Each structure stands twice: as structure tokens, then as C-alpha cells.
Amino acid sequence: MSAGAPVRVLVADDEPMVRAGVRAVLATDPGLAVVAEAADGHAAVELAQRHRPDVAVLDIRMPGTDGIAAAAEIRRTVPGTGVLMLTTFGEDEYILQALGGGASGFLVKSGEPEELIAGVRAVAEGAAYLSPKVAARVVAHLAATGAGAGAARAAAARERVAVLTAREREVLALVGAGLPNAGIARRLHVVEGTVKAHVSSVLARLGVANRAAAAVLAHEAGLRPEASGQ
Structure with a gap:
């Protein structure tokens, strides 16, 4: 484009x-x-x-x-x-x-x-x-997949997210909120190239295929932009 x-x-x-x-x-x-x-x-x-x-x-x-x-x-x-x-x-x-x-x-x-x-x-x-x-x-659908599955998924998501750095968790929270790289860069006061590097690292460390899957994981883990300190 x-x-x-x-x-x-x-x-x-x-x-x-x-x-x-x-x-x-x-x-x-x-x-x-x-x-x-x-x-x-x-x-x-x-x-x-x-x-x-x-x-x-x-x-x-x-x-x-x-x-x-x-x-x-x-x-x-x-x-x-x-x-x-x-x-x-x-x-x-x-x-x-x-x-x-x-x-x-x-x-x-x-x-x-x-x-x-x-x-x-x-x-x-x-x-x-x-x-x-x-x-x-x-x-909600993930939480309803079986007895205790919701809590288990949330705990598993939090455990996966715990391997990220504080900055990477901030980036993941903003990905979960639907922000593009440029919007995340403005929010975090960094250049867009830095955000791209963080997003690539987040996807790799979480083992997810794309940003949409990362966004779902962010929601499961309870990450929100407000909780990122921004």
C-alpha cells in the first residue's frame, strides 16, 4: 500500500x-x-x-x-x-x-x-x-471449555507472559488493545522500529503465529494498557 x-x-x-x-x-x-x-x-x-x-x-x-x-x-x-x-x-x-x-x-x-x-x-x-x-x-469461550479450564488457561497465560520483559508486556498489552506499531510507538514514546523489534520478540517468545493470537493471549492473561503503567 x-x-x-x-x-x-x-x-x-x-x-x-x-x-x-x-x-x-x-x-x-x-x-x-x-x-x-x-x-x-x-x-x-x-x-x-x-x-x-x-x-x-x-x-x-x-x-x-x-x-x-x-x-x-x-x-x-x-x-x-x-x-x-x-x-x-x-x-x-x-x-x-x-x-x-x-x-x-x-x-x-x-x-x-x-x-x-x-x-x-x-x-x-x-x-x-x-x-x-x-x-x-x-x-469466555476458552473459559467454558471444561471444568476449571478458564482458571487453568488464565494461569497458563500468565505463566507464558511472565517470561517477557516489563517493556514486552507493555507492548503485548497494547497489541491486545488493537494498536498498530505506530500507535504503540506514540504511546510508549519510542521509534516504530523499536516497537517492531519488541513485537517480533514477543511473538517468538510466546510461540504464537501472529498478532491476533498474541492479542487473545493478552486478554487471557488479563493484560490491559491501563495496567502497563502508560
Whole structure:
């Protein structure tokens, strides 16, 4: 994405009215441009390969190739395209699967229009974006996976996070809040290159594949920007 150019977006959903709604919301921001639309996951992958958008907004449930499989294939074949998943209530387990497939953001279809714009922009900038509703649901879903599992997961997350330095925990808390590198740099009063190095170190030391997975871990461990001392 060149400086000053609009963020190019692919929208994929099998419901025409949902696609129209997403397109209408994105059209309110002159810095965003929908370059292609798809009604199923297979078409979404083909269009992503053809148009190479900055962000692909994918519904999780689509006929044929679903959004999870499409997200994984897009990330594999068009690594420059970030993926933002659209979900509905009751699909928490799919969110966790999508995390493993490389999706960078998650939104609830019933959320506020501003969240869609914020999510697209965050993913375009290389950040993870978990809407507050989605983050809360993911953590709640993990906590409900079995008797005592919630406390065990939280304890395990805190243990994993404990290996980080104080600064790395601050960075992780801000990643969990959905801030891109530039926003974290401003928050911590450091240069962006330093933040990139910290994020790379955090991902490696935590053994997670991407910022979205790190964000979930931050929520599990109870890390919040307010607790980071900033």
C-alpha cells in the first residue's frame, strides 16, 4: 500500500445485503476502496490473487470454501493481504480456528459501523483487531471449555507472559488493545522500529503465529494498557 493511496478492500459474504452494507459503511471513509466482491470462499481466494487487496473482509460461513479455509489460502498465496473475519454470535469456535489460519481481525456483524472501519484500517497497518465484543467472547469461550479450564488457561497465560520483559508486556498489552506499531510507538514514546523489534520478540517468545493470537493471549492473561503503567 503506497503512501496516500486508499486501502484496497475485498468483501466476501454469501448474503448480497451484507455485502452491500459493508460496502456502504466502507464508502463513508474516502481512504478505503472496495475493489472486489465475492459470494463464496473460492471466489474470494481467486479475487484476492487477482486484485491483491490490502485487506480481505470475509464472512466465516460461506458455501463451498468457507471463510476459515479461504483466509488460510489467502494468507498462504497472497501474504500481503490481511484478513478480517466477520462473525455472528455462536461462532466462537470458528474464531479460534481462524486464528490458527492467520486471520488478523474479528468483527461481530451486529457491531457498530465504526468498528468495521477501525478494523480494516488496523489490519491494513499490520495490526491485530479484536472488537471488544469478540475479545470478550473468545476469552469466555476458552473459559467454558471444561471444568476449571478458564482458571487453568488464565494461569497458563500468565505463566507464558511472565517470561517477557516489563517493556514486552507493555507492548503485548497494547497489541491486545488493537494498536498498530505506530500507535504503540506514540504511546510508549519510542521509534516504530523499536516497537517492531519488541513485537517480533514477543511473538517468538510466546510461540504464537501472529498478532491476533498474541492479542487473545493478552486478554487471557488479563493484560490491559491501563495496567502497563502508560
